[in-house]
Structures are given as C-alpha cells and as structure tokens.
Amino acid sequence: MPQIKSLDELRNLRQQVERDISTRRHTGTTIIVGMGTCGIAAGARDTMHAILEELRKREIDANVTTVGCIGMCAKEPLVDVEQAGQPRVTYGNVTPDMVPRMIEEHLVKGQVVEEWVVGRLQSS
C-alpha cells in the first residue's frame, strides 16, 4: 500500500528547508501569475500548472505566486519574472506551451524572450 501523506510531514519538511537554506544556492527568481477573473478566463490556471510542472521536472528552485487583476486584461495570461537586480519582466498571452521556452531561456540561460515581453518594471 502506498504511504499516505500526513500533514505532520510538514514538520520534517520545515527542518529540511531550514537546513537547506544555508547549503543550497537560492536562484532568487519569483514567477508571478495573474489570477484575476480575466486571467482565469484566459487560461492562467493552466499556465500556472505548466510552470509548476516544468520547475518540478527540471528541479529548478523558483518561487511561484499568484496575484489578482493587474489591469491588462487583453494580454492575459500575464506572467512576470522577477530576479534580484534585474528589471521585472512581464510576458503576455502566455499559454502552457510557451512555458518550457520561457523557463529555459529566461531562468536557465538568463536571456529574456523579447518577442513575448509586454512590459518591464525597474526593480526597486
């Protein structure tokens, strides 16, 4: 019978995470997915799912968070990539099939996929 997961495992996970912080190099990347009504209607949830899958498969350490409406509804799904010391890059109309390339080029090679960019914000 497969091991049934219990919430108590989070206690051990916490200890592991707290130990790892000192040994593992943090990529310092945060990926932000717009999850307002327009985003959801345009497929943002599946885009988020594709991002989580790709990061898991490639064992890339990046934070993923969701935010409400950002006010660029026609360009949803919107995905921002934020890296320390870099301008925050906003990609528009990001469908799940675009996710592997976005992660390969931006997160792995450090090259912004210019043709998909719809906005940039200087880091504060």
Place this chain on the structure above:
Amino acid sequence: MRELSLHVLDLLENSLAAGASQIRLGIEEDTRANLLVITVADNGRGMDRETQALAVGPFYTTRTTRHVGLGLPLLKAAAERCEGGLELHSEVGVGTTVRVSFQRDHIDRAPMGDLVSTLMGALLSSRRGWDLVFTHRFDQHEFGLDTSEARELLGDVPLTHPAVREWLESYLRQGYEELYEQGAG
C-alpha cells in the same frame, strides 16, 4: 466555463480580493440526493444590497475588456441550467457567502476539472495574512486542508516555498485520488 473548478478559483479570488482573512471552501457531492453543492464563505469587506443585486445580475461588469465565461452571473446561469441555483449572502464589514448547487448527474453539468490546480492557485496567492479551510465531502468520505494547521507546522517557512509547494500539491493529488477511490468503492 468548461470546468467548475475554474469558477471555484474565481470565487476564491473574489474572497481574496475582498480582503478576507478567513475563507471556507466546502464542496459536497451527494450521489444519493444527486446533489453537488459548492460553498465559499469569507469574512471580507462584503457587499451592500445594491452591489449584491448588480453582482449577480446579467449586465453588471466593472470591466471594459473581455470576460469570457466567468463571474457570478454566469455561474448562476450554469447552476440554474442544472436544476440548481446560486445564493448570495453578504453583509458589509462582515463577509460574503456564495452557495451554488447543481443536480449532480445533470447532462449540462460541467465536470469539476482540476481542483488541485485551483487550490494551488489560491494557496500560492501573494497576499499575506489569510487562511483557507477546505473540505470536500463525497458521500460519507471526506478530504480537506486547513492552511492554519499547515502554517503552524511550518513556522516561518511559507506555503509558497518551492519544497512546500511541491509537497502540498502531491498531498492534494493523493488526497483526491483516495477520495474518489473510496467514493467509487
């Protein structure tokens, strides 16, 4: 909308946008009564009577851009097509409860779809200071998650931490597999 779980995510996002610190999501599937009920209750800013009427009315939108297949009026219409309905209870400064019901085996009832991704979408919210109590009942079987319990065990480690996020997702996927296996058995 092709999946009810997308409506569920929209409801959760409404509660988050309303500044709620406590959100309850209940999903009940009762095969004997042939009923599917989804309830989202929050303690967010609430709506006055006028806004409530507008929010479920057919032509209210605060937006000018496309808004395909989502929002309260469309969810209401989807429920009514399935011999169910949508009830909205809200009080300014107290909170909002949305209860949607469907005849479970109705031919027009959209499938639940990927509830795990819906839950992850909410759990990964960048907003701070809120908790979700989630329960899914399938006949006599039940599965759920209370984020305040998870946060308690995690201390300063956030739900959005990559390792925690992966653990939560597989916890939810496994929980759902078991729920539906038990329900079928």
